[in-house]
Amino acid sequence: MRRRAILSKFRCVSDVGLLCLLLMLIAFGCKQKTQEPESEEPTTEPSVEEETEAAKVPAGPAGEVFEMEEVSVFSLDTPSASQFQRGQPARDCGLEPNSKVKAYPQFKSDKPFYGTATFDMSLVQYGLGIDYCFALDESGGAGTGYDRFYFDTNHDLDLTNDGVLSPMEDPPSQLTPKNTPSVQEVAFEYLQFDLDYGPGKPPVPLKVIPRFMLMSTQPMVSFALPTVRKGKIKLGSKELDAVLTQSMTITGSYASPATGLFLGETPDALPLLRGWRNVDGTLYTLSATASGDKLTVTPYAGPFGVFEVGAGGGNVKEGKVEMGYLIGKDAIIDIGTCPKEDGKPKIPVGDYRPLRLGIRVGDLRIGLSITLLEAGDTPTKPPVFGIRIREDKPYVLALASKPDIVFKTPAVDERFKVGSEIKVEALIHDPRMDASISSLEDTTQKLGQSITMPDGTEYERFQSVDPMVKITNSSGECVAEGKMPFG
Numbered sequence: 001m002r003r004r005a006i007l008s009k010f011r012c013v014s015d016v017g018l019l020c021l022l023l024m025l026i027a028f029g030c031k032q033k034t035q036e037p038e039s040e041e042p043t044t045e046p047s048v049e050e051e052t053e054a055a056k057v058p059a060g061p062a063g064e065v066f067e068m069e070e071v072s073v074f075s076l077d078t079p080s081a082s083q084f085q086r087g088q089p090a091r092d093c094g095l096e097p098n099s100k101v102k103a104y105p106q107f108k109s110d111k112p113f114y115g116t117a118t119f120d121m122s123l124v125q126y127g128l129g130i131d132y133c134f135a136l137d138e139s140g141g142a143g144t145g146y147d148r149f150y151f152d153t154n155h156d157l158d159l160t161n162d163g164v165l166s167p168m169e170d171p172p173s174q175l176t177p178k179n180t181p182s183v184q185e186v187a188f189e190y191l192q193f194d195l196d197y198g199p200g201k202p203p204v205p206l207k208v209i210p211r212f213m214l215m216s217t218q219p220m221v222s223f224a225l226p227t228v229r230k231g232k233i234k235l236g237s238k239e240l241d242a243v244l245t246q247s248m249t250i251t252g253s254y255a256s257p258a259t260g261l262f263l264g265e266t267p268d269a270l271p272l273l274r275g276w277r278n279v280d281g282t283l284y285t286l287s288a289t290a291s292g293d294k295l296t297v298t299p300y301a302g303p304f305g306v307f308e309v310g311a312g313g314g315n316v317k318e319g320k321v322e323m324g325y326l327i328g329k330d331a332i333i334d335i336g337t338c339p340k341e342d343g344k345p346k347i348p349v350g351d352y353r354p355l356r357l358g359i360r361v362g363d364l365r366i367g368l369s370i371t372l373l374e375a376g377d378t379p380t381k382p383p384v385f386g387i388r389i390r391e392d393k394p395y396v397l398a399l400a401s402k403p404d405i406v407f408k409t410p411a412v413d414e415r416f417k418v419g420s421e422i423k424v425e426a427l428i429h430d431p432r433m434d435a436s437i438s439s440l441e442d443t444t445q446k447l448g449q450s451i452t453m454p455d456g457t458e459y460e461r462f463q464s465v466d467p468m469v470k471i472t473n474s475s476g477e478c479v480a481e482g483k484m485p486f487g
């Protein structure tokens with residue numbers, strides 16, 4: 001009897017990938033959001049450890065308000081303009097129909113594309129948002145080019161009752177297709193719909209440009225807002241050009257935590273409004289009105305707390321935070337920009353979870369990343385903001401001694417025929433941090449390579465430590481064994 005199992009991967013955001021992933025909103029699973037919009041997300045639940053009193057940050061100095069004018073997204077020509085001109089990428093697009101869709105139109109192509117876009121995606125429960133299905137067809141039949149865009153405008157999971165969009169006539173130069181034999185590009189007509197926040201909540205009218213690109217056989221769809229907000233702001237002594245965008249996820253409101261903010265000419269590692277900026281040693285928070293007409297810059301004058309890493313047990317004598325970002329309900333903090341005390345970062349007092357962290361414990365470098373919600377995932381509880389930074393005592397990060405192993409595939413109770421191949425994917429989840437372990441590296445084994453972050457910082461790469469996995473059947477017989485790499 002043939003028994004085979006494919007030892008696949010530990011599902012994670014790759015070590016180099018999370019920030020790019022945030023920018024690109026790569027197609028990871030999302031879940032229909034039926035509760036409140038971002039601003040009314042569930043409150044923080046106590047961690048599995050102790051419940052600590054919430055941070056009390058005294059009111060700081062008043063913010064300085066700057067006017068932001070509405071301009072065409074195509075009027076800008078900065079190095080980062082192409083990012084927001086492309087807009088929000090769809091979550092997925094491929095040849096597989098979505099099983100939740102009740103009816104698709106009669107397609108002319110024998111290879112229509114099917115996809116899902118997730119709007120108003122949460123930053124703290126990454127992947128959760130409002131899903132909309134779409135499809136693309138070739139009106140002249142297979143091989144003639146994709147020129148029909150179907151979108152579930154009325155949000156009823158039926159794509160036969162919403163009309164169809166054709167390619168935009170006389171598009172602006174940035175949308176003019178640059179087709180080659182291997183790349184097809186199409187910008188469709190404006191798509192207007194009401195973003196459906198669910199029963200009892202006011203819908204938000206939106207006007208977006210759906211964009212399609214087919215590179216070889218790889219389809220990509222994105223949605224660009226035709227306008228952005230532009231202005232000049234001051235961060236301390238620095239005067240900077242600022243552009244507010246909805247390029248990461250479209251919400252209809254610039255007050256959303258996921259609003260994009262592009263400052264100056266230098267590419268930002270994390271161009272988000274809620275990212276705190278350090279100028280001349282002062283941290284600044286930024287916020288905007290829903291319409292985006294005003295942007296407020298406020299210097300942080302509150303307390304800081306020390307963030308350190310536990311040394312671990314046994315012979316391990318040293319632990320430290322190497323790099324990364326913490327995310328709170330209203331803040332994204334780049335640890336690299338925070339002040340230091342005895343080499344340890346000092347973080348504004350508040351409750352956080354790892355967005356992405358690289359920590360050293362002895363000879364190990366451990367990557368921690370926010371856990372992605374996949375299609376079909378239903379969050380069973382609100383996110384845990386387990387990193388509680390307080391002024392009076394240092395926060396010591398200690399990984400749970402026994403992390404959870406969560407199998408993404410196969411599903412529980414899934415049955416297989418004898419001899420069939422089984423793909424196994426798992427997550428290593430630390431319940432205390434509410435984060436996935438995304439990488440393990442042995443720092444005694446250099447690879448001679450480095451990762452360059454968007455801000456130019458370089459990090460050396462080391463040999464990955466791949467967990468060994470053994471799969472047994474119900475009688476304890478080993479059916480597969482091997483390394484299960486991260487990735």
Ligand SMILES: [Ca+2]
Binds near residue numbers: 152153154156158162
């Ligand atoms: Ca519909």
